[in-house]
Amino acid sequence: MSLTVDSVTKKFGRFPALNGASFIAPQGGFVSLLGPSGSGKTTLLRILGGLEFADSGSVRFADLNWLDMPARTRNAGFVFQQYALFKHMTVADNIAFGLRVRPRNTRPSKAAITSRVKELLDLVQLPGLEARYPSQLSGGQRQRVAVARALAIEPRMLLLDEPFGALDAKVRKELRADLRRIHDHTGVTTVFVTHDQEEAFAVADLVAVMKDGRIEQYGAPADVRRNPRTAFVSEFLSA
Amino acid sequence: MNAKFRKPTEDPIWLKALLGTLAIGFIAVLLLLPLVLVFKEALAHGLSAFWAAMVEPDSLAAVRLSLTAAAIAVPLNTVFGIAAAWSIAKFDFRGKTFLVTLIDLPFSVSPVVSGLIYVLVFGAQGWFGPRLADHNIHILFALPGIVLATIFVTFPFVARELIPLMVDQGRDEEEAAATLGASGFQTFLRVTLPNIKWGLLYGVLLCNARALGEFGAVSVVSGHIRGVTNTMPLHVELLYNNYDYVGAFAVAALLAMLGLVTLALKSLLEWRYADELAAVHRH
Numbered sequence: 001m002s003l004t005v006d007s008v009t010k011k012f013g014r015f016p017a018l019n020g021a022s023f024i025a026p027q028g029g030f031v032s033l034l035g036p037s038g039s040g041k042t043t044l045l046r047i048l049g050g051l052e053f054a055d056s057g058s059v060r061f062a063d064l065n066w067l068d069m070p071a072r073t074r075n076a077g078f079v080f081q082q083y084a085l086f087k088h089m090t091v092a093d094n095i096a097f098g099l100r101v102r103p104r105n106t107r108p109s110k111a112a113i114t115s116r117v118k119e120l121l122d123l124v125q126l127p128g129l130e131a132r133y134p135s136q137l138s139g140g141q142r143q144r145v146a147v148a149r150a151l152a153i154e155p156r157m158l159l160l161d162e163p164f165g166a167l168d169a170k171v172r173k174e175l176r177a178d179l180r181r182i183h184d185h186t187g188v189t190t191v192f193v194t195h196d197q198e199e200a201f202a203v204a205d206l207v208a209v210m211k212d213g214r215i216e217q218y219g220a221p222a223d224v225r226r227n228p229r230t231a232f233v234s235e236f237l238s239a
Numbered sequence: 240m241n242a243k244f245r246k247p248t249e250d251p252i253w254l255k256a257l258l259g260t261l262a263i264g265f266i267a268v269l270l271l272l273p274l275v276l277v278f279k280e281a282l283a284h285g286l287s288a289f290w291a292a293m294v295e296p297d298s299l300a301a302v303r304l305s306l307t308a309a310a311i312a313v314p315l316n317t318v319f320g321i322a323a324a325w326s327i328a329k330f331d332f333r334g335k336t337f338l339v340t341l342i343d344l345p346f347s348v349s350p351v352v353s354g355l356i357y358v359l360v361f362g363a364q365g366w367f368g369p370r371l372a373d374h375n376i377h378i379l380f381a382l383p384g385i386v387l388a389t390i391f392v393t394f395p396f397v398a399r400e401l402i403p404l405m406v407d408q409g410r411d412e413e414e415a416a417a418t419l420g421a422s423g424f425q426t427f428l429r430v431t432l433p434n435i436k437w438g439l440l441y442g443v444l445l446c447n448a449r450a451l452g453e454f455g456a457v458s459v460v461s462g463h464i465r466g467v468t469n470t471m472p473l474h475v476e477l478l479y480n481n482y483d484y485v486g487a488f489a490v491a492a493l494l495a496m497l498g499l500v501t502l503a504l505k506s507l508l509e510w511r512y513a514d515e516l517a518a519v520h521r522h
Contacts, residue, residue: 051414071417078418084411088433098419101429153419
């Protein structure tokens with residue numbers, strides 16, 4: 001029942017974005033993909049979400065052949081750096097979207113959706129903002145809504161692509177603490193992309209340091225920090 | 240002290256006055272005056288003469304034909320335009336720039352040339368002409384030819400309006416919808432369409448205005464059969480060449496009215512659309 005990423009490769013034209021990335025994360029784990037820009041971390045995350053397709057390699061998750069499934073059936077909540085909220089919908093409609101597009105026989109009732117939206121807004125600490133539009137929210141609030149929207153579908157996996165990259169330092173700290181709390185509350189397997197090592201070490205159980213489309217080192221934050229295995233990792237962590 | 244300093248973008252008063260007069264004068268003489276004259280000529284012999292010219296059977300047939308051609312061409316070009324803009328804005332594929340160039344083709348080719356192309360393809364001496372004639376299918380000098388020519392000439396309007404808008408909006412929202420379990424059709428209906436609706440309406444209006452007013456391409460394929468294959472613009476020319484000035488200007492006035500209605504709707508939309516675009520860009 002774990003997430004097994006095995007030798008995944010991906011090229012964009014002639015540029016190799018992933019050169020055989022592999023790692024294993026336990027079910028319910030919290031993994032950070034950490035690395036400089038161009039190291040392939042976002043590409044790997046988008047492959048996990050079904051938004052990009054691997055050239056070779058395999059991903060198994062909960063005994064499913066993950067890469068054979070289209071994005072819409074993976075049930076993997078995705079949080080984007082630029083929020084990607086539906087601008088023309090209210091906060092409540094944004095969060096309810098994933099429930100409303102379900103086929104009739106698995107779609108919750110209107111009342112159930114309303115109470116689920118309320119519950120999620122409480123979880124991300126934005127109670128009462130149902131009727132607002134995204135343009136009426138601050139950056140931090142928008143990203144909280146995006147997290148609630150991704151959680152609404154009761155995802156098998158939560159994928160976050162530099163979710164706090166566009167926010168100021170204080171809001172980042174609050175949000176990452178909340179993200180950790182939400183993870184511990186829901187127990188959903190989480191993969192989190194960042195180029196900020198402090199953020200990666202503060203929030204994750206496991207850190208994968210990436211360089212040139214490969215994973216340079218993978219392990220618990222304390223181990224990676226204590227024993228950097230390559231010159232690149234020690235340099236990156238001391239920067 | 241302050242009076243000495245001018246904003247760097249502020250021009251002297253005489254220059255503003257000169258440019259303003261020039262622009263307003265130009266518009267008045269070249270655009271407004273002819274429009275007024277069209278209505279004046281149409282009403283030169285009184286309202287009843289104007290009305291008689293309008294309800295004359297051949298004129299009514301021309302109005303009906305123009306509206307029919309637009310009613311077929313505009314919805315088809317709306318669908319084609321959305322499909323083209325969607326594939327260009329949301330997908331990467333080989334030959335994308337070529338496709339964009341191709342969409343602009345009707346703008347750069349003279350309408351008469353595009354009409355002639357249809358004659359070459361469907362005409363009696365054309366590629367498909369003899370075979371179609373064997374099956375008693377008439378494309379040229381009939382409604383299908385007029386519709387085809389109209390579609391060709393008005394193709395770019397919807398696509399051109401939507402492409403920059405959809406490219407600017409990116410794919411994030413569609414990707415988010417997919418990860419939340421929406422099908423392609425649900426994503427289009429619930430996410431993409433609401434985001435482009437004002438731009439789409441604007442493109443459809445422009446497309447409609449041009450479809451009603453198209454002269455060159457339709458002129459080549461229509462055959463000018465009075466009361467049968469004459470559209471409004473062709474009918475205006477025919478009446479005018481027959482020295483029926485009241486008739487010509489009456490139909491022209493109606494055509495101008497349709498144009499003015501489109502213009503009014505367009506301004507209304509621009510005003511709405513600007514509002515909404517501003518909301519989108521506030522992000």
